[in-house]
Amino acid sequence: MVITFHHLSTVTFCNLRPNKCLSVQSESLLLFFSLHTASNELLYVSEQAEYETNASFGAICLPDYEKNLSQICVKLWGLRHNSEQYSLLYNVQVNLRDLVCMRNASQGFESSQIIDNSMIFGLQDVSFVVRSDLRVPIPSPTMSIVEYAKSKLTIPRSSYTYDDVRRLCSLSNGINDFAASESKLCEEIDRIEEEFLNASTQEKLRSLKVHLHDLHKYVAKQHSLNDELLSSIWAKERQVKALLSCLKDEIPPKLELIADKLDIVKSEVAPIFEALQFSIYPDLVELLRTICGVIREVFPIHLDENGCNYSIAHINFPANILEILTECYEPQFVMVGSTSESSVERINAGLSVIVHLLLHLSSLLDIKLKYGIVQNKSHYFLVEMCSLFRKVSSANSSYAGEFDLVEARYPLFYDAAGSEKIAKVAGPVKSYELKNQNFERALLLLKKNVIAFSSDVMDLYSKYLYGKMEVGKLTSNIPVECIDNFVWTINYLLLFMTAPLP
Incomplete structure (x- = not known):
């Protein structure tokens, strides 16, 4: 079992002292910390916490990192109540191999055991501290993180999982396939060797290599075309299935709903047309008649004297x-x-x-x-x-x-x-x-x-x-x-x- 900083779950800053940290003031101070690689690449930024002598932050969830980190840089930042920029309060390089085990994280720890401005790391529910940060030796025998990881190796596995069994079956099938391929290749090599005993082997080999190279290209091209064709066929099949499902399950109810709505609309439109023809239209024409009468009075039209x-x-x-x-x-x-x-x-x-x-x-x-x-x-x-x-x-x-x-x-x-x-x-x-x-x-x-x-x-x-x-x-x-x-x-x-x- 390999324990790395990927297993880091909590970080606690212990015995913070204003005279030790740069410009730390105990009143209205907000803190957060950031984790970096040895090359100063940012890995994690914590949530904010108010200043306390033992400042603890919430659970940490580090991203997956390709490299196996054994050394990181921890930076503590602070914001004063009358400032708008964070100040770097604490910057330390931590080596995983220098950590020693204290006890389970659930049991807590004594601040008097550690010097000022120290850090407690919680890895897999176990508290670790830098060996140089211990004020006095821990009463129980200390164990480095490497020894702790080795001790975890002695714990036997409970049973094989389904994935383990499946991998074992795949390996067995692969071994059998390789054995059959090996036997077939050996027979083919023996046959070809007999055919080339009395011929110009080098020339035929060169010719065969050229043909083999061309064959590999043709085969790769044909595989690519086959994959594209299969992908297109599967896509069309999915579209056809979706259309058939829509025609079977969705269209008939919608058609029935539309027919019902049309019937409702027809039943509602007839009274509206009747009201328009026998009430609204005559009223509008009567109103128009009144307005036109006013227009005739404003713009009178008469025949002249002749x-x-x-x-x-x-x-x-x-x-x-x-x-x-x-x-x-x-x-x-x-x-x-x-x-x-x-x-x-x-x-x-x-x-x-x-x-x-x-x-x-x-x-x-x-x-x-x-x-x-x-x-x-x-x-x-x-x-x-x-x-x-x-x-x-x-x-x-x-x-x-x-x-x-x-x-x-x-x-x-x-x-x-x-x-x-x-x-x-x-x-x-x-x-x-x-x-x-x-x-x-x-x-x-x-x-x-x-x-x-x-x-x-x-x-x-x-x-x-x-x-x-x-x-x-x-x-x-x-x-x-x-x-x-x-x-x-x-x-x-x-x-x-x-x-x-x-």
Whole structure:
């Protein structure tokens, strides 16, 4: 039996004296110790303990160490109450062969037997001390740790364990296999020796060595491939077994649970749909009817004195896009009170009110417009996503390239600075006409927005309100001559949404 520091279980520092240890103060001092190899490699750091004359620490659990240590270094560290760094108080080299046995650890020891600043080591429930730390000889005959280890060798083993028996059987089988291999090899050697008696032995041996080396490589490679194949087969078998087990044990209960939950959901959804159709949807439409009535009061729409055009928020607005462009390209001025007002200002103001009202209705009904509208300060812009072709240099084709999606913004207000003169081709007399391409494009997109929005409103009412009445799908019913009459279309939608429920 070999006793090493791996069997160390406890360490006790005895007779600690302030005048012996460096800067030790008896009040508010925390201690811990560390174990190192002879080359100062850290093995163990203990828990903290408060300062006492005989400072004992908890049970020690040392890590497995490949080398058989016979000598270690023990360092004692202390932390004062007014300091943040630990100070080295005690540093000593301990040789395992210099330890002597005192008595069992359970019996304790007398502090008077040991000099100041000594250490008691507990190895296998036996107390050991450095021979030089003994103040007076121990009354009972002392025994070194080497003698103690030798005495442990005389203790007979109680019995063989199962692992010992298994190792013995393995050794016996191995010996038999080696004996059979030896007999077979001897026979093979004798046979080969007879074949090479009358031949060039050295040359054949060299050839055989080369072939044998190649054979070993092929065999090793084949073994590696076989191992990989077996590993893959076993992995697939485990996956198949897991899947079969899942299909057999887990899937059917889950399917039954899902079917039960679906039945529960179906039973709960039907009353919800009924409540939505007969209670919630009509209430929402009634609330929407009230809000639209307020909107009609805030933004009143009326026919003018001639009964041809509509006015919105007391702003007379043209009946179609052509009239809008005519009044913008050929502005007219009228006196309003003491100030002069141009038709361009009136058109821009009317467009702002129409766009503001359209955005408000879109937000109220949660209907997304076909073309987005953004606001920059007091002006509105229509946004259109366009594909821009970007050429890419290619040796194979001169048409190589890719499309990028870009955002184009068109102003929903007329600005004379954006207009340009374009020559008329038709006719003998050369003439010019004004064109504002961005503004005209904005009016066209606004027309598409209003038509698409009115169609979405009808679809919404058909789905959630009139669908249960078997009226069928509602149509917008906008006359062809009023398609680009923005104020008429807005007024039609407001009248529809404020009409009494059937």
